[in-house]
Amino acid sequence: MKYRIIVLVAFLLSLTLIICNTNNIVRWFNPENNKAKTTSFSESSSTKENTTETAIAYWQPKPVNLITNRTLKEQVNYGKELIAHTAKYLGPNGTVLQITNGQNCQNCHLQAGTLVFANNYGSVASSYPKFRARSGRLENIYKRVNDCLERSLNGKALDTTSKEMQAIVAYINHIGSNVPKGQHAAGSGLKDMAYLKRAADPIKGKAVYVTKCQSCHQANGEGVLQPDKVEYSFPPLWGKHSFNDGAGLYRISNFAKYIKYNMPLGVTHENPQLSDEEAWDVSAYVITQSRPHLEVPNDWPDIAKKPIDYPFGPYADAFSQKQHKYGPFNPIVSSTKK
Ligand code: HEC
Ligand code: HEC
Numbered sequence: 001m002k003y004r005i006i007v008l009v010a011f012l013l014s015l016t017l018i019i020c021n022t023n024n025i026v027r028w029f030n031p032e033n034n035k036a037k038t039t040s041f042s043e044s045s046s047t048k049e050n051t052t053e054t055a056i057a058y059w060q061p062k063p064v065n066l067i068t069n070r071t072l073k074e075q076v077n078y079g080k081e082l083i084a085h086t087a088k089y090l091g092p093n094g095t096v097l098q099i100t101n102g103q104n105c106q107n108c109h110l111q112a113g114t115l116v117f118a119n120n121y122g123s124v125a126s127s128y129p130k131f132r133a134r135s136g137r138l139e140n141i142y143k144r145v146n147d148c149l150e151r152s153l154n155g156k157a158l159d160t161t162s163k164e165m166q167a168i169v170a171y172i173n174h175i176g177s178n179v180p181k182g183q184h185a186a187g188s189g190l191k192d193m194a195y196l197k198r199a200a201d202p203i204k205g206k207a208v209y210v211t212k213c214q215s216c217h218q219a220n221g222e223g224v225l226q227p228d229k230v231e232y233s234f235p236p237l238w239g240k241h242s243f244n245d246g247a248g249l250y251r252i253s254n255f256a257k258y259i260k261y262n263m264p265l266g267v268t269h270e271n272p273q274l275s276d277e278e279a280w281d282v283s284a285y286v287i288t289q290s291r292p293h294l295e296v297p298n299d300w301p302d303i304a305k306k307p308i309d310y311p312f313g314p315y316a317d318a319f320s321q322k323q324h325k326y327g328p329f330n331p332i333v334s335s336t337k338k
Contacts, residue, residue, distance in 0.1 A: 064175075079171025083106055083113055100149065102232065107235040121188070123189060133300065135298070135299070141173070142165060154243060154292045190258055193260055197328060200284035217237050242292070252309050259283065308329055
């Protein structure tokens with residue numbers, strides 16, 4: 001009973017937050033604003049985005065209802081559905097295959113991968129295939145989607161020719177088709193944030209978690225399943241049903257950037273609620289908890305290309321694994337610049 005009340009209160013809280021932000025959502029869904037705003041990859045820099053914040057018109061997805069071909073429209077809609085409700089089709093109780101941990105792609109790519117700075121897919125169609133240092137090779141969108149299936153959803157890859165993979169890729173390609181090839185869509189992916197001068201602190205982070213996250217994601221971090229046990233109302237942040245340690249979100253900078261501008265659910269990048277310190281510390285707390293492990297012996301074939309917050313050695317520098325996991329990062333940045 002107590003448990004149900006907590007879930008209800010959390011739900012109402014999230015609704016209020018969402019309603020408070022309706023203006024943003026409406027503006028952003030408006031198909032008239034459908035012209036993508038882009039910069040070339042070389043020019044785009046986060047500092048520029050930060051300083052001219054109010055002047056920037058962010059990328060908006062190309063609306064699905066503009067598709068005239070009926071077969072294509074059905075396929076794209078199915079792709080969107082798979083991203084929004086992945087577990088219904090591919091989760092432990094999925095109707096098509098049972099190959100994932102029960103999370104939805106949308107848990108980390110908000111609003112089916114279309115929301116500004118909520119890890120959206122704005123620049124995917126325009127930039128893939130691209131070289132990725134993690135694998136050390138040219139990757140197409142299929143490979144990138146399967147990466148998230150195997151890591152973020154701690155699951156198995158989809159056959160490239162399957163109806164589901166074809167639909168997911170058709171959707172991602174469609175919504176990003178208003179971005180010219182080679183260009184970066186403004187507001188796509190995650191928003192940059194500054195490093196702390198100190199290491200991120202899991203103990204301080206626990207206090208943040210208790211007051212700002214636990215009502216939804218639960219004290220044990222395992223989230224809340226809906227009563228039919230198919231999809232989560234609140235996804236797990238750690239534990240055996242969460243993303244594994246090979247996932248992008250396991251890197252503290254990705255985690256911090258995602259939550260700073262998107263959590264508690266309902267905040268936007270324009271009105272974040274967490275301070276930078278809170279964001280880094282709570283990220284440190286979450287990545288300190290246990291989660292599934294993935295063996296990735298082929299990742300980062302060139303160790304000099306590892307991101308500075310990649311939490312597993314060996315490294316091309318002399319900094320410890322702990323410092324690479326929690327910071328402080330500025331000394332590592334300046335040493336690699338030399
Ligand atoms: C637990 C969180 C999480 C889930 C769930 C998740 N992803 Fe991701 N995804 C990420 C993160 C974080 C990145 C960026 C990682 C990086 O840059 O290192 C990413 C990147 C991507 C990219 C590349 C984006 C770009 O701009 O290069 C694609 C495509 C993608 N995900 C698709 C999917 C699909 C499809 C699903 C569901 C099958 C999914 N993801 C589920 C966290 C997640
Ligand atoms: C009001 C409820 C609520 C609160 C409070 C909340 N979240 Fe979330 N969070 C959600 C929901 C719901 C999702 C999934 C969103 C979706 O699928 O559209 C989510 C998704 C996430 C994700 C990506 C999915 C995953 O499983 O990894 C992370 C990370 C996350 N939250 C971290 C946090 C952190 C850290 C805090 C505290 C600073 C927090 N959340 C506070 C409701 C909440």
